[in-house]
Structure formats: structure tokens, C-alpha cells
Amino acid sequence: MPDQPGARNPAAPAPASSDATSDATSDAAPPRPRRPWPAPLRRLVEANVAVVTFLSVFSALLLGGVLIIVTTPAVLHALANIVSSPGRALGVAGSTVGDAYSAMFTGAIFSPSSLGHAISTGHGWTATLTPISESLVSATPLILAGIGVAIGFSTGVFNIGAQGQLIAGALAALYAGFAVRLPIGIHLPIVVLAGAAGGAIAGWIPGYLKARTGAHEVITTIMLNYVMLNLLNYFLTTRPFQQPGQSNAISKTMPSTARLPHLFGSGLRVNAGLVIALVLVAAAWWFTRRSTLGFSFRVIGLNPRAGKTAGIDARRVTVLVLTISGALAGLAGMASLAGTDYFLSSGYGGNIGFNAITVALLGRNRPVGVLLAALLFGALEVGGRNMQAVTNIPIDLTSVIQALIVLFVATPVLVREIYRLRGTGDGSIQLSTSGWGG
Template sequence: MTTEPIAAPAPAEDVTLPVLTVDGRGGNGDGRGGGGGRDGSTGEVPLYKRLLNRLVEANPTVVTILSIFTALIFGGILIDVTSGTVVHALSHIGSHPGRALSLTCTTVLDAYGAIFSGSVLSPTALGHAISTGQGWTGVFNPLSETCVAATPLILAGVGVAIGFRTGVFNIGAQGQLIAGSIVALYVGFAVHLPIGIHLPLVILAGAAGGAAAGLIPGILKARTGAHEVIVTIMLNYVFLNLLNYILGGAPFQLPGQTNEISQKMLSTARMPHLFGSTLRVNLSFVIAIAMAALASWFMNRSTLGFSFKVSGANANAARTAGMSSSKVTILVFAISGLFAGMAGMATLAGTNFFLSSGYGGTIGFNAITVALLGRNKPWGVVWASMLFAMLDVGGATMQVRTGITLDLTSVIQATIIFFIATPMLVREIYRLRSTGQGALQLFTKGWSG
């Protein structure tokens, strides 16, 4: 620098300083570079280098993958310390170090291998099928089961994700799922129609039931300002007990039963199998994928989806631009509920065919988890649901084959979400570079909603 007085304009060469043109923070903050062309600043960095940079910076995709990886490591440690043989071998690590180390590894690999072969593909079954030409059902059954388990997660998860993107916290997927199931069930056993009309009607009934249930918190929030988290949590109990109530008598209860079991869906109301009756995967899975595609299109291409997105990202700006926040709130709850209702219908018409007390398990809550893991994007939710379904389905195989309890997979699922919710921790563990734009906070922002 110069310390002598400068009263004259700075020299011209300073005008085109290239130093700060990379992001918007510098000086005039122009990404175009000082007077240069539009693509000036990024064009000079080779592609491979930019890709490499993306890999070591803490962007959401990298953090998600590392969260899953870290959770699997953590699960592995858990398997080792709870395994009697491994602990015993480790206590003799001084005399038999090789055996101790190999046991720690093989125990974990066996367990994860069992999960994989139970949920995706078993190499043994494949080998057997190829050599004998028989048993192909066994080869495809794990994948089929994973798809069946993923179906309701995808639907309910996409619904929750659309809510999150819009800035509303629909914790009521469980209740909406039950509401959709009840309506779909009624249409499924009480109405007699040919399959070409009956099945679409059942699908619509599930969607309508869920949407109607979603409208309750939506209207309450828009009209009275009631907090949607409280309302939806309470409504979950309402629908749970409503199901128990209607299962106790006519017209829903299976005649001649005292147990809380419903009538069965008529055959015209059931989803056709995709690959023959030996594999349980059915049309519901295709519907779930199609609905995810529709949701993706909806958020990106429809005007309504755009107003959802804007409201979620900045409600003030949405208001200033003339969008109606009450309209958005009511509609997003209806749509979120619609997806949850279809989730209940999908399993009912796909594999279950009747309702019983506790139907739906914890799908409505796992939907929140997969929405989070899928970064609230429909296709992200699909992958997250497949992963969670794999862990659930494969966990059973693992329990049978290795004796490790099924709860381990729940621990892994929870640990994944733990790391997803603490991106700063993941960044620290792997020494990732900060992107400096607060991109990571997007995961969990706004829970106080």
C-alpha cells in the first residue's frame, strides 16, 4: 500500500482486479469478473478440480453419504461390543491378535452381508438358481419385499417432504394414513364393482380420506393460527383410536369375530401383482414411484408448487409478492395428507387387505425421517425409503442368520438421522471444508415453526 496522499483517482489497473470475483461477497460482487464475460470466473477451473472440490466441501449430498457411512461404522462397533465371541477374542488380543482382529471384522461383515442378502440379493440363492435353473423366486424375493416395505414410506415421506418444503410441519402423517386406510377399506369391501372401476375408486378413496384429514390442521392453522405440530400430533391419537373404535363393531368388523379385525377387501379392490403371485411386489409400488415423479413435477413446474416453495423459503417475500399464505397453508396440508392417505391405502390394497388395531405401525413417523434423509426432495425420499426398507427387511434375515437382534437396524436408522441433524459434527469428523453459505442448516431449520 501507499501511505502518501492520493487525491487523484486510483490507477486504472485496479479497476479490473480479478481477486474477488469468485463469489458475491467481494466489492461489486459480480460473478462476471471485472468487466469480463459472463462465464469468466468458473470457466478457468478444470472440471475434475471442481468435482474434487465438491467432494471435500460440506455440501448436503456429501454430508448425507458420510452420515450413512458413519452410522454403519457405529453400528459395526455396536455389533462387536455386544458379541460374546468378539469380546472374548478381544480379551485375548495379546496372545491371538490375528484372530481377534479378523473376528471383529468378519462379525460385522457377516451381519451387514446378511442384511444385504436379505433385502437385495443373496449371492448363494443366485448361484443356486443359475446352476439348477430353479428357485428364481428366492432370488428376487428379497428385493420384492424391500419394495413392498418401501411403498408406504415413499408415499407418506413425499407428503411430509412437500410440507417441509412449504415450511409447515406435518407430524400427522400417521393419522392421515389411518384416515385414508379407513375410507379406502370401506370402499374396498362395501362397494361391488368391476376391478377396472373398483380399484381406481379405492385409490381415490384413500387419497381423499388422507386429504380430508390433512385439511383439519390446515384450516385450523390458516384460520386461527393454531400450531400445526400440536394439532397434528393430537390428531394422530384421534385417528388411532377412531380405528380401534370402528374395528369394534359393524360395519367394519369382520362378522363373527371378537378381535379387532376388519372385513377383507374384495378381490376387485386389490392391487395386481407385478411379477406373478409368488412375489408380493404389486402395483402399489409403481403408484408410489409415479406419485414421487408427480410430486417432483408439481414442486418444480406447477404454479401452485412454486408458491409452496416460495412460502417455505421465505414467507415474508411470498406475502409481499401477493401470495396468499392461508390458501397455501390449507392446500399444502390437503396435499400432504393426500400422500399419507395413499400410503395407508397402498399397503391395504397391496398386501394387507384388512385393517387391524395398530395398522400402519410407525410408518407416519418414519415418513418424517425419510423426508429429512431425502432432503425433502421427492426422489431423495424414494432413495431414503429404499434404504430404510432395506434395513428393516434385511434386519430380519440378519437376526435369523447371525442372532444379532433386529433392533440394531433401528439403531443404525436413528444414528443416520442423528448425523444428518448435526452436519457440523460430520464436517468436523471428516475435516470437510465449509461451503460458507449456510447450506447445511437447510436440513433442520425452522422446527420451531
């Protein structure tokens, strides 16, 4: 719907201008029976990025609820008798879904009762703050890897290799951790830089391959994921990396001087990795919006030909983007290693590298958007854990919810139709790309 550019920003003179557009099509003659809502309110019911995203999350949670209902035997049993006792059937369904989501909330944000207890007695603050701390911990690597992937996407470079770059960063950070003995003030920065460097190298390789040979980065980055995964398995059973006295595939542990310090005492695991992530969100915003290099990245992303005509070296940009993207993913690997895990084992990183892609899409490739998306995903994961522990509903439900959110965000037309939103600022996911193989 590109022909109504004004709808995205219905700013100060919005009523007039948007009336003009609608009246132009609807013949203008009869005055509307009542004035539409005042601008700020109306903006809420019009389709825009924030509204569509919010409704996508809402819809995903709603469908998740349906999923809970149809997969819980007790609920199905109650629903089977819905004709004879409808109240009970709805009650059981409602309580099951309600219990699940309230467990998710208390596990991810805070539990009201625990907060009340902490406020009234002054004790138990650690327990009260643990859920939010855990959510931040699980969001931290997603933020870092997410902005890495997003910078690639907005430059038209599909970096699917965040997983491999994350492992490369973690391996480099681990090596920097155990190979030298230094005071924390020097050691920790070296570990952080090593993580970034490891990821940067793993990102530079596909960048160089693309610039030199035209090999498509989707293929090379995916393949490098497997290379890194198996390289990790190899290192874990090899002399300098393997935990001494162990024949299992487990690495040495990070010395205390190479660990990211906890921000709020040892009881809460939230650590300096979060600070690094937040600083880099700000840096990424500045870079993409304010810097010359970032501008040339965007130009190449929006229109490579125009960029080339304007004298931007597209090859250099490709190499740089993948290197930066890889460095950020490497920092994500470093942040988990030095922040919470302190050792590596096979399959390190789980799905973080792939979730980062989802987070970048949900955040629409903007640093602040990625930050919010990562916080949401982190909270969903931690909340899902509590949900399973309390209600026995498998944590896999959270993956389904995450997938549904992205599905809805990717089809804004659907969201608009379901909720009868006006306006066309659809907030769809826009990938700047010159096309597959471009």
C-alpha cells in the first residue's frame, strides 16, 4: 500500500489530512455523523507499527490459550460435557489458561505476592527481583545478536550465521579467559574484545567470500554454522580447551577475573553484559541514523545500484556489514559465557543465533525495536519455564507463541482485517534487499 505515505505519520494536522484522503474516495458530500476520535486516540485505533505489533502479541497469546485448551486433557474432558455443565467447562478452560499465563507473568516479571511481602517486611527482595533479572539475562545475548542480524538485514545482507559467529566469539573469549592471568580491569576488556574479534572473523569470512567470489552469504553463513558447531565439539575434547581431569566434552571454566560482574549483587544473575548490550543498542542507533558509514550501508540496502552510482563501494560495505554483524553475535556468545555460564559444552548457545533472526524481524531491524523484541522473547522464555514448573504445560508453547507473534507481524493485512483497523501504516516487516542472489 505505498500510495498513502501520509498515513504513517498522522502528526499535528492529522485530522485534516486524513479526512482529505478518505473524503476524496468517499465522495465527500455528507458530513460524518460524528467526528472521529481525537487524534491521539484515533492514532491508537489506526494501523501503525506499534499497534500492529501489540495486536500481534495479543493475538499470539490468544491462540496460545486455545492451544493450551485443546492440549490439556482435563480441559478437554470438561469441554466434552459442555452441554450439561457449560459453566464448569468454561471455568476449567479459563482457569487452565489463566493459571498458565499468570505463571508465565510471575516467572518473567514479578510475583505480586512476593513483591508485597518484600515491601512489607523489607526481606526477600532477591527472590522478588529474580524473575525480572532472569528475563534480562536471557534477553542480553538476543539483544546483541539481534542488532547484529538487523544491521545486516537493513543493508540487504542476510546473515543467517549468527549461531556460528556466536560460538566463534565464545571460543575466542574462553581462550582469552583461561590463557592469561591478569587483573580483572585488564582481563575483562580483553575477554570482551576477544569475543567480538572471534565473531568478527567468523562474519568476515562469508563477507570476503561474497565480495571476492559472489558466493551468496545465506549459503556460506548457514554452512559456517555447521563448521563452527563441529569445531566447538572438536575443541571441547582437545588439550587447551578441555577441562582437565575430564574426558567429557566440557571446557575449562572462566577464571573470576574474566567474568562479567553482577550488577545487583551475587543473588541476581543480571550482569554487565546487559550494560554492554544497551550501550551497543545506542551505538547502533547512532551508527545507522547519524554516521556516514551507516548512511552508506542504508543506501546500499535500499538501492544498491543508486549506491554504486553515488560512489559507494558495495563490496567493502558487504564485508564490513558481515564483520560488524559477526562481532555483535560474537559478543552475544561472550556475554552468555562470561556473564552466566562460565564454561562451554557441545551445542553451546542453543537457539540464540536463530532466535536473533526472529528478534531482528520483530524489531523491524531498528535497534530500539530489537531491544524491545529481545526483552519480550527473553521474558517469554523465562516465563515459559515457570509456567512448565507450575502448571506442567510444556515450555515449547512459548516457541509457538514466539512464532505466532512473528507470523502476525509479518502479515499486517491479516491483523488489520481481524481488528478492523483503519489506515495503512501497516508496519509490515520490511527487508531492504536487492533480492535473492543480488
